Amino acid sequence: xxxxxxxxxxxxxxxxxxxxxxxxxxxxxxxxxxxxxxxxxxxxxxxxxxxxxxxxxxxxxxxxxxxxxxxxxxxxxxxxxxxxxxxxxxxxxxxxxxxxxxxxxxxxxxxxxxxxxxxxxxxxxxxxxxxxxxxxxxxxxxxxxxxxxxxxxxxxxxxxxxxxxxxxxxxxxxxxxxxxxxxxxxxxxxxxxxxxxxxxxxxxxxxxxxxxxxxxxxxxxxxxxxxxxxxxxxxxxxxxxxxxxxxxxxxxxxxxxxxxxxxxxxxxxxxxxxxxxxxxxxxxxxxxxxxxxxxxxxxxxxxxxxxxxxxxxxxxxxxxxxxxxxxxxxxxxxxxxxxxxxxxxxxxxxxxxxxxxxxxxxxxxxxxxxxxxxxxxxxxxxxxxxxxxxxxxxxxxxxxxxxxxxxxxxxxxxxxxxxxxxxxxxxxxxxxxxxxxxxxxxxxxxxxxxxxxxxxxxxxxxxxxxxxxxxxxxxxxxxxxxxxxxxxxxxxxxxxxxxxxxxxxxxxxxxxxxxxxxxxxxxxxxxxxxxxxxxxxxxxxxxxxxxxxxxxxxxxxxxxxxxxxxxxxxxxxxxxxxxxxxxxxxxxxxxxxxxxxxxxxxxxxxxxxxxxxxxxxxxxxxxxxxxxxxxxxxxxxxxxxxxxxxxxxxxxxxxxxxxxxxxxxxxxxxxxxxxxxxxxxxxxxxxxxxxxxxxxxxxxxxxxxxxxxxxxxxxxxxxxxxxxxxxxxxxxxxxxxxxxxxxxxxxxxxxxxxxxxxxxxxxxxxxxxxxxxxxxxxxxxxxxxxxxxxxxxxxxxxxx
Numbered sequence: 001x002x003x004x005x006x007x008x009x010x011x012x013x014x015x016x017x018x019x020x021x022x023x024x025x026x027x028x029x030x031x032x033x034x035x036x037x038x039x040x041x042x043x044x045x046x047x048x049x050x051x052x053x054x055x056x057x058x059x060x061x062x063x064x065x066x067x068x069x070x071x072x073x074x075x076x077x078x079x080x081x082x083x084x085x086x087x088x089x090x091x092x093x094x095x096x097x098x099x100x101x102x103x104x105x106x107x108x109x110x111x112x113x114x115x116x117x118x119x120x121x122x123x124x125x126x127x128x129x130x131x132x133x134x135x136x137x138x139x140x141x142x143x144x145x146x147x148x149x150x151x152x153x154x155x156x157x158x159x160x161x162x163x164x165x166x167x168x169x170x171x172x173x174x175x176x177x178x179x180x181x182x183x184x185x186x187x188x189x190x191x192x193x194x195x196x197x198x199x200x201x202x203x204x205x206x207x208x209x210x211x212x213x214x215x216x217x218x219x220x221x222x223x224x225x226x227x228x229x230x231x232x233x234x235x236x237x238x239x240x241x242x243x244x245x246x247x248x249x250x251x252x253x254x255x256x257x258x259x260x261x262x263x264x265x266x267x268x269x270x271x272x273x274x275x276x277x278x279x280x281x282x283x284x285x286x287x288x289x290x291x292x293x294x295x296x297x298x299x300x301x302x303x304x305x306x307x308x309x310x311x312x313x314x315x316x317x318x319x320x321x322x323x324x325x326x327x328x329x330x331x332x333x334x335x336x337x338x339x340x341x342x343x344x345x346x347x348x349x350x351x352x353x354x355x356x357x358x359x360x361x362x363x364x365x366x367x368x369x370x371x372x373x374x375x376x377x378x379x380x381x382x383x384x385x386x387x388x389x390x391x392x393x394x395x396x397x398x399x400x401x402x403x404x405x406x407x408x409x410x411x412x413x414x415x416x417x418x419x420x421x422x423x424x425x426x427x428x429x430x431x432x433x434x435x436x437x438x439x440x441x442x443x444x445x446x447x448x449x450x451x452x453x454x455x456x457x458x459x460x461x462x463x464x465x466x467x468x469x470x471x472x473x474x475x476x477x478x479x480x481x482x483x484x485x486x487x488x489x490x491x492x493x494x495x496x497x498x499x500x501x502x503x504x505x506x507x508x509x510x511x512x513x514x515x516x517x518x519x520x521x522x523x524x525x526x527x528x529x530x531x532x533x534x535x536x537x538x539x540x541x542x543x544x545x546x547x548x549x550x551x552x553x554x555x556x557x558x559x560x561x562x563x564x565x566x567x568x569x570x571x572x573x574x575x576x577x578x579x580x581x582x583x584x585x586x587x588x589x590x591x592x593x594x595x596x597x598x599x600x601x602x603x604x605x606x607x608x609x610x611x612x613x614x615x616x617x618x619x620x621x622x623x624x625x626x627x628x629x630x631x632x633x634x635x636x637x638x639x640x641x642x643x644x645x646x647x648x649x650x651x652x653x654x655x656x657x658x659x660x661x662x663x664x665x666x667x668x669x670x671x672x673x674x675x676x677x678x679x680x681x682x683x684x685x686x687x688x689x690x691x692x693x694x695x696x697x698x699x700x701x702x703x704x705x706x707x708x709x710x711x712x713x714x715x716x717x718x719x720x721x722x723x724x725x726x727x728x729x730x731x732x733x734x735x736x737x738x739x740x741x742x743x744x745x746x747x748x749x750x751x752x753x754x755x756x757x758x759x760x761x762x763x764x765x766x767x768x769x770x771x772x773x774x775x776x777x778x779x780x781x782x783x784x785x786x787x788x789x790x791x792x793x794x795x796x797x798x799x800x
Contacts, residue, residue: 710743
C-alpha cells in the first residue's frame, strides 16, 4: 500500500466549500514578504508574492507534516486513521450546522466542536504552538501530544454565545486561511507579544472570540457570555468566570443565533481579521477578496463590532440548569459551568483607594507583607488574585475555626482534645475545610507567580514526625517553602471515603493533621510557609491525568532500603498507638502466655506511652467500630511538584531518595547528554554542611530575628542568575557568586543555635542546562490553561 505523505492540514472537503461554481481552483496567496536584492546591492522588500490559482489538492498541504519514521519505515497512521476518521465526522458535522435542521445540530454537536478543536492544532501554526510549550519534541512525540490535547477548547466554546452569520446577501464571501480557527481579542493587536506567531490570545479571556468559517457563506462566531452581555464594561484581558478548560458541562445543543446577514463591509472586516491572524497562506475563489485592507481602514479594536452577537438574542444563553433524576438526585449548573453557587464569602471587595507603600498587602493579595515588598512592582498577571481570599487568609480562618471547634480558644488543652475529640468535631473541621476550598476554586489564580522570591516546593512525607526535621528546618535558608495540605477535601471524595460522612474513621488522622497544622501555623502566618491544598481536589481531569502518568512512570523506580525502613518505622508507631485502645481481653487473645502481673505491666506501659505521645488519641473505643483510616502522604508527587514549581517560579526541594531519583530523571537533555554549566557552583554548595534546627519554636524565632538573611540573599542571587543566564556562565561570574555564598554561609553558621535540636545536613544541588522538565507536566500546564509559568524548573536540592 502506498503511503500518504502529502498531508492536507486544511482538508480538501473543507476547501470545497469555498469554491465558486464548482470550480476546482482557489487563488492562493503567500503572506511572507518577498525580499529581492538589486544589482546595486540594495535589498528591497515587496508586500507579497502574487496570488496564483491552484487546484485544492495543492493548497494547504505540506510534505510529511504528520508522517513518522522508524529507520526506513514510513508510518502514515496519523493521516489515514486519526484524521481520516476525524475528517469523516467533521465533514458531516460542518454540513449539519450549515443547514438549519436542529435535529442534525443535536446529533453532530460533539463531533462539530471536536473537529474545530482538532483543526486548530493540526495546522503548521498549531503544531508550532505545541512545540513551543515542550522541550525538543521529536516527530513521534509531537504527534502524541497533538492527540493528547486535541479537545482542549471544547468546554469553553460550548459554554459561549454561539452565532452563525451569513454572507449570502454580500457579493464578497468569507476567505480561507491556513489556520481556519481564528482567535481575536480586540485588546491584543497582531503585532503584540500575545499574538506573535504561533501565539493566540487565550480563549479563556473574556474578550477573546473565535471565528470559524463553515463555508464561504456561513461563519461561526463564539463569544464568551460575560463579554457578549457587557462588551463596553468587561475587561477583555481578564479570565472569564470558571475559566477551567477541560471539565464536564451541560449545554443546549439548539442554542445558535442565526439572524444576522452581513453586508459587504462587514465581510471585509471579518476577512481582514482572518488574514491578519493567518500563519502564511490565505485563499479565495476571487483574487480581489484576498485584499480586504484595501476596503477597510479601521484600527484593530474597531473591528470587534462586527463580531458582537445581537443583544436581543442573548436570552438563549446564560441562566441556570437544574436536572432532576429518577432516583431523586439532581444536578445544578450556572451559566459558567459551575456546579455550586458562587461563594461570595470568599470574595474581596474591589479596592477603590490607593494603597500606601507601607500598608499591608492584605486588601490586595493577602500575603501580610508590606505593599512595597509585595505587589507594588508587579503587573496584574504577575501577582496572585486580589479578588478572593488568599491561601494564607484561608489558612488563618481555618486555624481560628479549628481552634474554636476543639475548644482550645476556651481553655481546653491538647490533652483534653485527645480525650474528647468527637465525630461531630471531625465532621465540622472537614466541613470548614471544604467551605474554604470549594470544588470550583481557581487554585492557580491564588498560587504565587514567578517573581524574585527564593521559593521552594517541598515534596516528601507530610507527617508532623518528619516534616519538622526538613521543611520547617529549611525555612531559614529560603524565602518561602510551599507544602501541600494533608487534610482531605470532602468536596472531592466519595461519601464512603469522606470524613464528613464517616468521621469516626478519621479521628486519629485528624488529630495528626491538626497538630501538623498548628505546628506550621506561625510560619504560615508569617509567609515563610505557603500551605496549599491539593490542586487535584479542584480538577478531576488533572487528577486523572496525574494518576495515569504516575502509574506509568513509577514502573521505573523503587523505594530504597533506608527510605523503606523510615516508612516502616512510622507505620509501626501508628500501630503501637492503636495498642492501648484495645481491651484486656483482646491483649490476652493476642499474647496468651502473659501472666496477670505481666498483663497489668504491659497495659500500664502502653498507657504511659499513650499519655506521653501527642499524636495518640486518649480514647479506648476509637478502633472498636469501623477502625481508623490512616493515610500516608508523600506529597506532592513528582508531576505535581514540577507543575507547582513551574507555576510559582519555584525550585524543587526534597529529602526523599525515591523522589530525588524521579527528579534527576527529568533533567533536560541536549540530545542524549545532560549539560551542567553550573557544576562548579553546585559542587561548591554541595561540599558544605548546613546547620538545621528541628525545633519549630527556635527555628521560627531565628527567622523572625532576621538570622540567616545573608545566606538567603546569596541563594536568591544565585537562583536569579541561573534563571536569567541562558548562556555558559563565565568563571569570573561563578567565582563572584561563590564569594557571596561563602559569606552568607559563614554568617549562618554563627547564627545557628547550638543544642539538642540542631544537626548538620548536606545539600545536593543540581542545576542542569535547560532545567528540569517533563512532557507530561508540560501537557498538564497546557490543559490547565496556565499562561504565566516557567518553561522548566531551574534547580533542585536534595537534603540529607
